Amino acid sequence: MAQRRLRVMVAKPGLDGHDRGARVLSRCFRDAGYEVIYTGCHQTPEQIAAAAIQEDVDMVGLSCLSGAHRYLFPAVKKLLVEKGADDIVVVGGGIIPDQDFKLLYDAGITALFTPGTTLESIVEWINTNVKPR
Amino acid sequence: MEKANKIKGGDVREASRLIRNLEDSIPEAKSTIKHIFHFTGHAQVIGITGSPGAGKSTLVDGLIEWSRKKGKTVGVLAVDPTSPFTGGAILGDRIRMQRHAEDPGVFVRSLATRGSLGGLSKAVGDAIHIMDAMGKDVILVETVGTGQQEVEIINHAHTVLVVLVPGMGDEIQAIKAGIMEIADIFVINKADREGTGKLQRELMAMLDMSPIKPGGWRPPIIKIGNAFEPSEFEKGLDELTTKVLDHLEHLVKSNLIGDRVRRKTTHELNEALRAAILEPVLKVLVSTGELDRMIDQLLKKETDPYSIAEEVQKKYLQGCI
Ligand code: B12
Numbered sequence A: 001m002a003q004r005r006l007r008v009m010v011a012k013p014g015l016d017g018h019d020r021g022a023r024v025l026s027r028c029f030r031d032a033g034y035e036v037i038y039t040g041c042h043q044t045p046e047q048i049a050a051a052a053i054q055e056d057v058d059m060v061g062l063s064c065l066s067g068a069h070r071y072l073f074p075a076v077k078k079l080l081v082e083k084g085a086d087d088i089v090v091v092g093g094g095i096i097p098d099q100d101f102k103l104l105y106d107a108g109i110t111a112l113f114t115p116g117t118t119l120e121s122i123v124e125w126i127n128t129n130v131k132p133r
Numbered sequence B: 001m002e003k004a005n006k007i008k009g010g011d012v013r014e015a016s017r018l019i020r021n022l023e024d025s026i027p028e029a030k031s032t033i034k035h036i037f038h039f040t041g042h043a044q045v046i047g048i049t050g051s052p053g054a055g056k057s058t059l060v061d062g063l064i065e066w067s068r069k070k071g072k073t074v075g076v077l078a079v080d081p082t083s084p085f086t087g088g089a090i091l092g093d094r095i096r097m098q099r100h101a102e103d104p105g106v107f108v109r110s111l112a113t114r115g116s117l118g119g120l121s122k123a124v125g126d127a128i129h130i131m132d133a134m135g136k137d138v139i140l141v142e143t144v145g146t147g148q149q150e151v152e153i154i155n156h157a158h159t160v161l162v163v164l165v166p167g168m169g170d171e172i173q174a175i176k177a178g179i180m181e182i183a184d185i186f187v188i189n190k191a192d193r194e195g196t197g198k199l200q201r202e203l204m205a206m207l208d209m210s211p212i213k214p215g216g217w218r219p220p221i222i223k224i225g226n227a228f229e230p231s232e233f234e235k236g237l238d239e240l241t242t243k244v245l246d247h248l249e250h251l252v253k254s255n256l257i258g259d260r261v262r263r264k265t266t267h268e269l270n271e272a273l274r275a276a277i278l279e280p281v282l283k284v285l286v287s288t289g290e291l292d293r294m295i296d297q298l299l300k301k302e303t304d305p306y307s308i309a310e311e312v313q314k315k316y317l318q319g320c321i
């Protein structure tokens, strides 16, 4: 009767206080049947990476609307890799200009979602691309 | 064995993975937990229960801080409810403890109830063993906090804290219904609020009427003021942690610690037997469709559940009972 359930973390790195999106997503992920760990605002990349490992999540979702994603998203991915957790998928969302996509993808961020993306399409993407490890 | 040794050595990733495998009922997890069992028995386990919003997670954060200052390592198991509709869960206790995320002496793991009653997750007992085997000195277990049936925690903790807040109206009601028996210590949280005196008096009256606990322990009532006033909060925490240590000493001195451990062990064996004996039988009954046929028979009132249970017993446990 083994049954894997997807575990995901929603985190807000940096000083950005726009948490509405992160809260909406947390609820949406719960309704999609995932176990969601929400860590709240003002997290350092170190805190996020450590928590992701302690919680054994399959995916870390970073939300940033302040413009600091260029530094913060890669930092989280790098720390996870350093800790041997390169199998944890990292995705991001928020106010992310098109010209930053390449930098973030190159840094190992698997997908990016900007304002206007429907919740359904986000869940559909996760269901297709993130498998419980 | 290799995995168990890694966990004993403090490998967080391996430990969290094993907890996950136990939650997900992955068969391989069993062989590792068998080894883990031999590394346990050193940690002090403290349970924290009380209504949602009572301030349990905030209190756990305070207890982590206190333990770290004393040089003790800490494991936290924080349980939140699974949605019965979607099977998903938002595990939010961790928000209040994130300042410790980077401290290698602290390991916080959130668990969802996944339909188990009693305020905990079915994996919680094994998760305690895992953190114990990792060498954590103190393990804090925060329950869901939905109220009356939350008595499972006494099967796991050495000391149970029941957290109440003044002015919620129904707290005494909830206590009457069963929490009273499990409390080793009462905590009145947010004690800067109106109604604290009233709640304290009501609790004392209730304690006066309750049967005396084994060894003559009378649950103390600790008031903890505003968590956002560091000096006030620390004063309350000092008092609380002193009582927690007193309680442990009381258990040891009056030889009750053995009873607690025995109760925990009995509970574990019960659970293991249920998993080993009942579940395989149920699995056969489900896969052969027999269970459905039985339920049809019951619905038509052709037989009764007791006769069916006897038949199943005869068939699967023949000659044994
Ligand atoms: C509401 C809002 C606020 C509220 C925030 C309330 C709250 N608690 O969240 C308040 C009024 C407090 C606020 C304050 C500020 N704001 Co403001 N705010 C907005 C606004 C209008 C909407 C944001 C929102 O809630 N959207 C709804 C949610 C559901 O959408 P979302 O977060 O974008 O998420 C979606 C996607 O981006 C994606 N997504 C996002 N994160 C993630 C994560 C994962 C894992 C995934 C899968 C998907 C995903 O999925 C979601 C669904 O599609 C935006 C403008 C805009 N149109 O975005 C400005 C905006 C974000 N704010 C802005 C600014 C500048 C500020 C202030 C600095 C203003 C000031 N000078 O004081 C402050 C800073 C506050 C702080 N502490 O950080 C700028 C940011 C500019 C930039 N980055 O270059 C914006 C873009 C406005 C603008 N056009 O200038 N703000």
Ligand SMILES: Nc1nc2c(ncn2[C@@H]2O[C@H](COP(=O)(O)OP(=O)(O)O)[C@@H](O)[C@H]2O)c(=O)[nH]1
Pocket: B050, B051, B052, B053, B054, B055, B056, B057, B058, B059, B093, B096, B145, B189, B190, B191, B224, B225, B226, B227, B228
């Ligand atoms: N006024 C006040 N609020 C508190 C105190 N402790 C916790 N809270 C707040 O009460 C809410 C619930 O706290 P939490 O620890 O998550 O409660 P839990 O659901 O029992 O775990 C949060 O908003 C806390 O900030 C306190 O001592 N005083």
Ligand SMILES: [Mg+2]
Pocket: B056, B057, B092, B093, B142
């Ligand atoms: Mg809590």
